[in-house]
Amino acid sequence: MDERSALAALADRVGEAGDDAAVIDGLVLTTDMLHERTDFPDGTTRYTAGWRAVGASLSDVAAMGASARGAVAAYGAPAFDGDDLLAFVDGATDVCAAVGAEYVGGDLDGHEEFTVATTAFGR
Numbered sequence: 001m002d003e004r005s006a007l008a009a010l011a012d013r014v015g016e017a018g019d020d021a022a023v024i025d026g027l028v029l030t031t032d033m034l035h036e037r038t039d040f041p042d043g044t045t046r047y048t049a050g051w052r053a054v055g056a057s058l059s060d061v062a063a064m065g066a067s068a069r070g071a072v073a074a075y076g077a078p079a080f081d082g083d084d085l086l087a088f089v090d091g092a093t094d095v096c097a098a099v100g101a102e103y104v105g106g107d108l109d110g111h112e113e114f115t116v117a118t119t120a121f122g123r
Contacts, residue, residue, distance in 0.1 A: 020064075021061060021063070027121055027123060028061050028066035028122045029120075029121050030057050030064075030120055031117060032053070032056045032060070033116070034049075034053050034116050034117075034118075035113055039052075046085070046087040047090055049088055050087065050088035050090065051091035051095045052091075053116040053118045054071045054096060054103065055095045058071060058099055058120050061121065061122040062122075067123060068096070068099050068100070068121070069101055069102070070101050070102045070104045071096055071102075071103055071121075072103075072106040073103075073106040073107075073116055073117065074107040076108075076110065076113075076115040077115075078111065078113070089103070092118075106118075
């Protein structure tokens with residue numbers, strides 16, 4: 001089943017679900033998941049990964065005609081390198097600042113492959 005078919009199958013159970021974002025009481029909410037092997041080309045720095053991952057969610061908010069207010073990220077990696085983690089947060093913070101939003105934190109978890117799930121919201 002492809003993504004569009006999966007969304008169609010969920011439509012009756014998750015009424016507010018959209019392709020990239022949902023609108024609930026005027027709040028636009030979206031989430032994206034990116035993986036090192038499929039979404040970050042070789043040589044992608046953690047700063048660029050933070051910018052790109054959070055930027056993908058901010059873009060979904062903008063595509064709904066909303067003004068982004070904030071974002072969070074769940075950061076999963078095989079090991080936590082302090083420099084990589086700080087660089088990721090710097091990229092996430094900078095992309096939020098570029099659109100007038102705020103990076104407000106997230107979650108850390110061990111994972112076999114560098115994987116990031118981001119959520120952004122706006123009005």
